[in-house]
Amino acid sequence: MDGFKRRRELKKSHILQAALTLFMDFGVQKVSIKEIATKANVSQVTIYNYFESKNNLVHEVIKHYISETWWEFESLFDNDLPFPEKIKKLIFAKTETAQHINSNFYNVIMKEYSAGISYIEELYQKKAIPKMMELFEEGKREGYVDPDLSNESILMYFHIFKEAMQREDIYNKILPMTEDIMKILFYGIIGKGDHPN
Amino acid sequence: MDGFKRRRELKKSHILQAALTLFMDFGVQKVSIKEIATKANVSQVTIYNYFESKNNLVHEVIKHYISETWWEFESLFDNDLPFPEKIKKLIFAKTETAQHINSNFYNVIMKEYSAGISYIEELYQKKAIPKMMELFEEGKREGYVDPDLSNESILMYFHIFKEAMQREDIYNKILPMTEDIMKILFYGIIGKGDHPN
Amino acid sequence: MDGFKRRRELKKSHILQAALTLFMDFGVQKVSIKEIATKANVSQVTIYNYFESKNNLVHEVIKHYISETWWEFESLFDNDLPFPEKIKKLIFAKTETAQHINSNFYNVIMKEYSAGISYIEELYQKKAIPKMMELFEEGKREGYVDPDLSNESILMYFHIFKEAMQREDIYNKILPMTEDIMKILFYGIIGKGDHPN
Amino acid sequence: MDGFKRRRELKKSHILQAALTLFMDFGVQKVSIKEIATKANVSQVTIYNYFESKNNLVHEVIKHYISETWWEFESLFDNDLPFPEKIKKLIFAKTETAQHINSNFYNVIMKEYSAGISYIEELYQKKAIPKMMELFEEGKREGYVDPDLSNESILMYFHIFKEAMQREDIYNKILPMTEDIMKILFYGIIGKGDHPN
DNA sequence: AATGAATGAGGGTTCATTCAT
DNA sequence: GATGAATGAACCCTCATTCAT
Structure with missing residues (x-):
């Protein structure tokens, strides 16, 4: 990549980062192109030159965000910790990128996802899900996961949790309860003791 | 209440209902006062006469919504079903009111809530939470709930689930997995069988 | 029509007139909503309240213009002058309305017309053309028009002229030549004298 | 002309041609410098380097167009056909260049012309008009044109027609009526028969 | 009390043009 | 000499809100 292209990419990255920060703090709709331009120290038109429209900018920001998030997610698996x-x-x-995400921005991402935007879909289907499935299988092998449960159910279950953790308010409330929550997760609300039936 | 006041209340109610429907479908930001006025068959100014500002209208709509939802929530406890x-x-x-709620509207409600808006807070603290706590105690007495778990943890746990269920996409995905999800909820991912430790 | 409606119509008419004048002078594209608003002494938004979009305003201005023009055109027939x-x-x-029309505006009108916009089309097909045809028939009866010529051809022929007359530059150049032009029109370039073949 | 200059002229010509095509299709106002640059495979700035401003480019395009058109016009006289x-x-x-010209572009040319832009004016005054005058004189000599008519009038008359023919819609409508139109042109609407007075 | 009319502020977007390499 | 990058100004349009009747 020559100097021109590199500088272009750098500036694009600046704009993306500025937009990402603002979107995460205030949501997509509340942030105007003008604000992004100001924060990125460029003119509004420059943003249009690079991204063509606000919609497109949002797409790119999401891609940017998702791929950053992905690396952090993947790194979570790079260790030899025991299953629990x-x-x-x-x-x-608390992933570095994912925290403090404004709910509007979060929803926009989800809308992209459920609209089947290929980039996210692919990352999720081809990489994230298999990684999780593999983890569940490991748990089943080691006796930590009931082999009768379908991986899909467990995935949904985790998904719901992981998502809730992204919300700052919930995260803060739940942090002191970590142990209890983990217990419920593993042993259910009944606990490991004797069961009524 | 005399005829004047009654008509006034009726009109207010019309506006609230119109706004609620639109908010649930499209979110707060995407719905303009003009649209609400049209749907409620009043002029924009009438809305301002009654509610002073859009922000205030939103507050009132949320109050309206929460109280409607509350009755449905309360009725869930009016039965002699076994704990599970x-x-x-x-x-x-699927509560009648709560389903299909636009995520933007949902988030606005949540923001109100976490901002400690008194009305919701009070309903939640003084009515909903005690009702839940009572339920957990019942579960503990009957051996369905581990007595070592704090009620607060269980509450959070349920909260996370209940909230996820409000989202149409998640609800639809999870419905076919009801049994698995319930099993995880009660027995954890380990299941009721022998435990590894 | 009550006072409200009357005032509304009056204001609408003001805006239409302002827009018409500007369009005729500078063409549609060169005139901004802001300019029209300033000339009509209203805010831009008022124009949008009345006309919804610039496109729509243009339609309405054209309708307004066409109907004004129509009365003048019709009145041309209200007399007992001899055919020539x-x-x-x-x-x-020189019709009062039609003169000095900016060519861009003229073209926009023509585009509307050839797009088959019903209002103009109908006026033209059902009223203007029959009136002209009738005139040609009169001319044929009185020996002023060659009965072998199709009315359609004559219509086209006149159409071309009438249109050219609308253009200020042409009109001014042609005015001193009135007699010659009329002679050509009636007797052709060959004139009434003996014909070569 | 050395290689540098030749390449420069070639590029200029490319740009002119690209601009001309676009102007003829969409009119001057609707075509942006960016589009022209893209079509000509140069950068926007190159256009500015060569033509200084859009206005100036338009002038040059018109000159280009007029001179191309001129050759075709002139060639119309290079034959020994009888006068009619x-x-x-x-x-x-239907000249190759002139057909299908967007009306906006046409009007811009006309405005240039009536503004007395020297290049066109000169071509017209010194070349086109004399050529036409000569033709009329020929017609008069051969008895096809009434000698009492001033050449200026006939010129205007023809001008109006020729112009109308440039418009696609009119051209298409008039083509099937060629014979009638020619008859009117030569013998007037009265025709060659006996005259009423 | 209710409403039609009106608006200032701001949003996304486009364009002709200039800067800087 | 040629270009990618950048921009100020303007445009159409929307919205929450106020005015005037």
């Missing part, structure tokens, strides 16, 4: 610790980390690890 | 059935109903019952 | 005088008047009469 | 055939050809010949 992996799970704990997976749910409670 | 109550839980299932609690999580999976 | 009628023709002369028809071609050279 | 020459006239017919003159009016109905």
Whole structure:
């Protein structure tokens, strides 16, 4: 990549980062192109030159965000922790990028996702889900996961949790309860003791 | 209440209902006062006469919505079902009002809530939470809930689920997995069988 | 029509007139909503309240213009002048409305017309053309028009002239040549004298 | 002309051609410098380097267009057809360049012309008009044109026609009526028969 | 009390043009 | 000499809100 292209990419990256920060703080709709331009120290038109429209900028920001997030997610698996610790980390690890995400921005991402935007879909289907499935299988092998449960159910279950953790308010409330929550997760609300039936 | 006041209340109610419907479908930001006025068959100014500002209207709509939702929530407890059935109903019952709620509107409500808006806070603290706590105690007495778990943790746990269920996409995906999800909820991912430790 | 409606119509008419004047002078594209608003002494938004979009305003201005023009056109027939005088008047009469029309505006009107916009089309097909045809028939009866010529051809022929007359530059150049032009129109370039073949 | 200059002229010509095509299709106002640059495979700035401003580019394009058109016009006279055939050809010949010209572009040219832009004016005054005058004189000599008519009047008359023919809609409507139109042109609407007075 | 009319502020977007390499 | 990058100004349009009747 020559100097021209590199500088272009750098500036694009600046704009993306500025937009990402603003979107995460205030949501997509509340942030105007003007604000992004100001924060990125460029003119509005420059943004249009690079991204063509606000909609497109939003797409690119999401891609940017998703791929950054992805690396952090993937790194969670790069260790030899025992299964329960992996799970704990997976749910409670505060990823650098993902925290403090404005709910509007979050919803926009979800809308993209459920609209089947290929980039996210592919990353999720081809990489994230298989990684999780593999983890569940490991848990089943080691006796930590009931082999009768379908991986899909467990995935949904985790998904719901992981998502809730992204919300700052919930995260803060739940942090002091980590142990209890982990217990419920593993042993259910009944606990490991004797069961009524 | 004399005729004047009654008509006034009726009109207010019309406006609230119109606004609620639109907010639930499209979110708060995407709905303009003009649209609400049109749907409610009044002029924009009438809305201002009654509600002073859009922000205030939103507050009132949320109050309206929360109280409607509350009756449905309360009614979930009016039965003699065994504990597990109550839980299932609690999580999976599609309340009439709450379903299909636009995520933007949902977030606005949540923001109100976490901002400590008194009305919601009070309803939640003084009515909803005690009702839930009572339920958990019942579960503990009957051996369905581990007595070592704090009620607060269980509450959070349920909260996360109940909230996820409000989202149409998640609800639809999870419905076919009801049994698995309930199993995880009660027995954890380990299941009721022998435990590794 | 009550006072409200009357005032509304009056204001609408103001805006239409302002827009018409500007369009005729500078063309549609060169005139901004802001300019129209300033000239009509209203805010831009008022124009949008009345006309919804610039496109729509243009439509309405054209309708307004066409109907005004129509009365003047129709009045040209309300007389007992001999056929040749009628023709002369028809071609050279400077209608109050039609003169000084900016060519861009003219083209926009023509585009509307050829797009088959119903209002203009109908006026033209059902009223203007029959009126002209009738005139040609009169001319044929009185020996002023060759009965072998199709009315359609004559219509086209006149149409071309009448249109050219609308253009200020042409009109001014042609005015001193009125007699010659009329002669050509009636007797052709060959003139009434003996013909070569 | 050395290689540098030749390449420069080639590029200029490319740009002119690209601009001309676009102007003829969409009009001057609707075509942006960016589009021209893209079509000509140069950068926007190159256009500015060569033509200084859009206005100036438009001038140059018109000059380019006029001179191309001129050759075609001139060639119409290079034959030994009898007078009536020459006239017919003159009016109905669809020149290669001139056809399908967007009306906006046409008007811009006309504005240039009536503004007395020297290049066009000169070509017109010194070349086109004399050529036409010569033709009329020929017609007069051969008895096809009434010697009492001033050449200026006939010129205007033809001008109006020729112009109308440039418009696609009119051209298409008039083509099937060629014979009638030619008859009117030569013998007037009265025709060659006996005259009423 | 209710409403039609009106608006200032701001949003996304486009364009002709200039800067800087 | 040629270009990618950048921009101020303007445009159409929307919205929450106020005015005037």
